[in-house]
């Protein structure tokens with residue numbers, strides 16, 4: 001079963017750099033095909049859409065603020081067209097107007113009840129240059145920062161290092177669990193937001209899951225001094241024993257600070273084992289049954305692979321939490337435990353008579 005297409009809500013105060021970031025992602029040649037829903041079509045350059053080859057994936061949602069003028073049904077219809085398999089999109093970005101209530105838009109995406117649509121999280125852009133001046137008159141900014149799954153502190157080229165660090169500390173204080181990156185021109189690393197497909201010939205070489213891991217460990221220096229701030233980190237584990245469903249559910253629903261999204265193929269322990277593909281962002285889970293059961297020459301079919309992707313993660317804590325997901329040899333897991341994860345399955349596990357799980 002095809003995974004639901006993640007729909008990522010991009011929000012931020014007027015002029016924070018939302019369109020700049022969306023255009024950056026469209027131009028990034030990541031290999032991911034991205035659809036865009038914008039409040040003001042004029043904001044997204046057609047050039048960028050052409051570069052990304054995602055011309056069919058752009059929808060303008062009337063004039064006016066998305067959270068006031070659209071309801072879940074309207075947005076659901078628009079998104080339904082974009083996530084149709086024929087569109088072949090890997091992700092959809094919903095860029096809200098600068099005055100939108102991001103929680104309302106996120107709720108609309110979640111409320112669409114279309115199994116092809118998955119909520120991809122709330123990305124909130126912060127204007128590093130103007131945050132201090134804006135906060136007193138716009139108290140909602142603090143609330144929006146607190147709600148975000150990923151905070152992009154943009155325009156750091158417009159402030160000195162001390163101000164940048166103060167703004168970063170300030171947003172972390174308002175939202176201690178979100179992943180936080182500092183950017184110029186919204187240049188977030190696409191791998192933080194998007195799954196980079198490995199089966200399309202759109203560049204010299206596509207990033208694979210394994211590359212994400214390598215990218216996270218690669219600390220080679222770069223002359224671009226912003227690079228270190230904009231890159232994501234990823235941590236992974238491979239477990240030979242099945243994972244404990246309750247610990248896995250807790251990890252997916254309440255990931256450690258700095259983790260933006262989690263993905264993996266997991267084998268659950270319990271009387272009725274399931275091999276599942278899990279994706280999580282912002283505590284929302286997208287769980288499907290893993291396709292096929294073939295083990296490759298190197299991999300055991302019982303193995304679980306999990307990757308946590310984020311920015312500003314405490315690596316030892318995340319790694320330890322990942323490692324603790326594996327069941328211990330002396331541990332028994334009751335059959336009910338799996339429900340913590342399987343209740344998030346979008347369709348029931350197909351069963352064959354006598355099938356062993």
Ligand SMILES: Nc1nc2c(ncn2[C@@H]2O[C@H](COP(=O)(O)OP(=O)(O)OP(=O)(O)O)[C@@H](O)[C@H]2O)c(=O)[nH]1
Pocket residue numbers: 012013014015016017018019020021043097098099154155156157158183184185186
């Ligand atoms: N110096 C600097 N300018 C930036 C940066 N990011 C965006 N800008 C500029 O800031 C202005 C606003 O950026 P947009 O991307 O249009 O911001 P927006 O959040 O989409 O704006 P609204 O749609 O009006 O809410 C543009 O002129 C951008 O070129 C940055 O990191 N540094």
